[in-house]
Amino acid sequence: QKEVEQNSGPLSVPEGAIASLNCTYSDRGSQSFFWYRQYSGKSPELIMFIYSNGDKEDGRFTAQLNKASQYVSLLIRDSQPSDSATYLCAVRAGYSTLTFGKGTMLLVSP
Amino acid sequence: EADIYQTPRYLVIGTGKKITLECSQTMGHDKMYWYQQDPGMELHLIHYSYGVNSTEKGDLSSESTVSRIRTEHFPLTLESARPSHTSQYLCASSPRGTGLSPLHFGNGTRLTVT
Secondary structure, eight states, X not given: OOOEEOOXXXXXXXXXSOEEEEEEESOTTOOEEEEEXXXXXXXXXXXXXXXXXXXXXXXTEEEEEETTTTEEEEEEXXXXXXXXXXEEEEEEOTTSOOEEOOOEEEEEEO | OOOEEEEOSEEEEOTTOOEEEEEEESSOOSEEEEEEEOTTSOOEEEEEEEXXXXXXXXXXXXXXXXXXXXXXXXXXXXSSOOGGGOEEEEEEEEOSSSTTXXXXXXXXXXXXXX
16 A cells, blocks of 8 residues: 655744655655645645655755655745645656645744 | 646535536646545545546545546546535546656536535
8 A cells, every 4th residue: 555644734834934844655666756735625736746866946945855765855945824735745656646645734924 | 837627616416416527628638537635634536547438446435437538528427426425526637658747636626415
């Protein structure tokens, strides 16, 4: 059974701080990793994806992947109240379907 | 911006009714998916398709059925709605090829069965 684990939160950070969201996965064959943001009552929207070990930066977002530790994280710099949402980690092995974690709720206070 | 459309956006219907949730995409994606999500809960894959005339059941047992007669269209049908079917239904698509492509989601259909 493929598992993707996330702390449900909520993770509370003040505006301007760095938010760090973490995700672990059980399938060592996983090859592609995705972070989605989901506002309450809305559908998930893609934030970032990463395939290779190391860091990938896109604006205020940085995804970090460590396949040896089966760990992927998302850093949000200069957090804004508009970043308050649930962040979903999703993992895929080969051509299989995506496995989603339960998500971490992030609250950014002004 | 992904072009994937779901209708209706909201649906309230009585027990026992047959309903079809529509999903269409204009991107030519071969792969399409249906997820079910209760408020504050995780996404559960209920059906997916890798192309025309190809459909598979997902991880979550569902009383719904799907069809894929055209690449762009992937409707989900409940033959007899029950209150336990009350949930949000999300359609998604991704292109064929490597397993590296992300999913693009529609806006969802929020279904309430009374």
